[in-house]
């Protein structure tokens with residue numbers, strides 16, 4: 001169980017998070033909010049990349065910062081920016097990530113095979129990542145996040161910049177990870193998570209302004225039909241040029 005207690009973050013004078021408290025148990029959680037809402041900041045604090053100005057992250061009741069390597073070993077993270085190595089082949093990138101994660105050498109090959117198969121990249125694995133499509137690059141980011149079968153998987157906008165077909169592939173990959181894990185996925189595209197998330201967390205200007213199941217949120221917002229309408233009420237209207245509704 002992951003617990004965030006009163007997480008506040010300032011970058012200089014600018015407040016990015018304002019007393020965020022959350023409890024996450026196994027299942028898929030969608031973190032939904034417009035650009036600048038604080039999604040990446042919150043994720044970076046969860047994974048220990050950033051220190052909150054105040055507040056605590058607890059893993060099963062223990063302070064995550066004090067757990068050190070024990071906490072890191074149960075984490076998988078895909079950053080928003082594709083920090084990929086274009087000259088690396090898929091296999092080499094995953095080998096590198098597996099080594100960084102401290103996966104024992106004799107388990108690496110099998111693990112790499114498993115995650116490549118999982119995101120349907122086995123056939124491309126020997127090609128340089130620079131020759132891949134945006135969707136394939138995002139899928140290998142998801143693949144490295146699940147190397148070593150971590151209990152907590154944090155995916156920061158895994159569908160950013162993808163066309164609708166590629167988005168669906170990523171969504172289905174995420175749907176099939178779940179089970180006995182906590183999966184937190186951020187997005188500003190409602191349709192990415194509406195059908196797969198157990199619960200939705202709405203983040204606006206650094207504050208949680210809603211946290212419930214999709215149907216719970218719909219009820220609370222005047223019995224609206226879908227999450228998109230909830231978002232219209234909470235965030236107002238904003239449309240991306242490709243016609244996909246975003247918040």
Ligand SMILES: Nc1ncnc2c1ncn2[C@@H]1O[C@H](COP(=O)(O)OP(=O)(O)O)[C@@H](O)[C@H]1O
Pocket residue numbers: 011014015016033034035036037038039040041042
């Ligand atoms: N390194 C940083 N320095 C200063 N301000 C930052 C930094 N990173 C993010 N911010 C600001 O914090 C707020 C939240 O950003 P971010 O967490 O990236 O939001 P999101 O991921 O939801 O788009 C924004 O106003 C952003 O400009």
Ligand SMILES: [Mg+2]
Pocket residue numbers: 039040041080156157
């Ligand atoms: Mg972000």
